């Protein structure tokens with residue numbers, strides 16, 4: 335039975351656990367990462383289509399993702415390691431007044447937090463997305479600093495860079511229990527060992543609630559499922575990641591989004607109108623017919639696209655759609671980086687550097703008033719109560 339001590343233990347080598355471990359090693363800490371899967375980034379991280387944007391309405395997501403984008407866009411220049419970065423921005427084409435209002439009214443907030451974004455006319459949208467359906471096109475938003483990255487290349491890079499700095503990884507070794515002493519965290523248990531530390535980070539994604547219960551706390555992370563797909567490579571004809579906010583004509587889908595990755599493959603996903611709550615990851619037969627119609631309606635030339643494969647993965651959702659980054663007051667030293675919803679991959683580096691600063695220096699990098707909005711102690715149902723008034 336293993337018995338070792340570490341400065342910090344991270345549960346989960348996923349979209350946020352890997353960068354947290356990397357930034358903790360940069361702070362000089364001796365770190366252990368445990369994961370049930372057999373290698374890095376094999377949880378929901380590899381289900382992500384790699385969209386990376388700071389184009390959000392929530393200040394915490396804007397500021398954290400701006401830091402992630404800085405990391406994604408400069409990493410290759412600094413290290414020579416490719417992350418599959420496609421610097422094409424994000425484009426939200428608009429066909430209806432409702433979406434025009436939704437998007438234009440958040441631009442001032444987005445700009446106030448440093449996001450480069452503007453409303454552009456239909457001619458500019460047609461340049462950005464050649465072959466887009468022009469019928470009723472009103473214009474849209476374009477944020478040139480956003481882009482696309484490969485989730486598996488990013489996971490491999492964080493794993494390798496942190497390992498080079500002394501981080502220890504134990505794969506195929508799920509955490510089965512937490513050790514507490516006098517109201518503090520003292521370590522974790524697995525079937526193969528007991529690992530001691532005064533700092534344990536719950537970065538277990540869709541299993542975040544399960545890990546919380548091991549410490550006697552209830553974390554509201556409820557997974558729901560989403561499908562994605564990818565085509566065969568084709569000559570690049572558009573650079574931005576495209577988001578169509580309209581509901582689909584078949585009354586099953588909200589927005590859908592897609593991009594062309596660094597190998598020319600079109601990678602795509604949609605949001606179901608009724609969330610499919612649970613952890614089932616078997617593909618649904620309705621996904622391809624629905625998304626194919628939506629893609630071809632928006633860009634008719636995609637009708638000849640060859641699909642390689644589809645998959646279904648999980649969004650670790652919270653009741654208010656905002657992430658949780660905090661220390662648990664009832665169990666000091668037990669940190670939460672969970673509830674990443676549909677943006678955990680793009681949030682990864684920003685969450686990693688801020689959590690490391692919070693753990694080591696007691697304060698995040700982003701402004702404190704923004705950080706408090708991701709507290710575990712907020713009212714997760716405040717928006718809903720407001721709506722019922």
Ligand SMILES: Cc1cc2nc3c(=O)[nH]c(=O)nc-3n(C[C@H](O)[C@H](O)[C@H](O)COP(=O)(O)OP(=O)(O)OC[C@H]3O[C@@H](n4cnc5c(N)ncnc54)[C@H](O)[C@@H]3O)c2cc1C
Pocket residue numbers: 345346347348349350351368369370371375376377378379380381382383384385386507508509510537538539540541545559560561562603646647648649650671672673674675676677678679680681
């Ligand atoms: C189809 C689809 C498309 C998406 N597209 C995007 C996108 O374009 N951009 C974006 O930002 N996000 C996207 N997402 C969302 C993104 O994938 C998630 O938000 C993100 O991966 C969650 O990160 P995480 O680190 O919380 O979880 P994960 O990456 O799942 O990491 C959690 C890790 O914890 C491990 N674990 C669980 N239980 C235990 C235990 N008991 N002991 C040890 N380890 C444990 C798991 O094995 C896993 O490796 C998409 C999701 C789907 C399904």
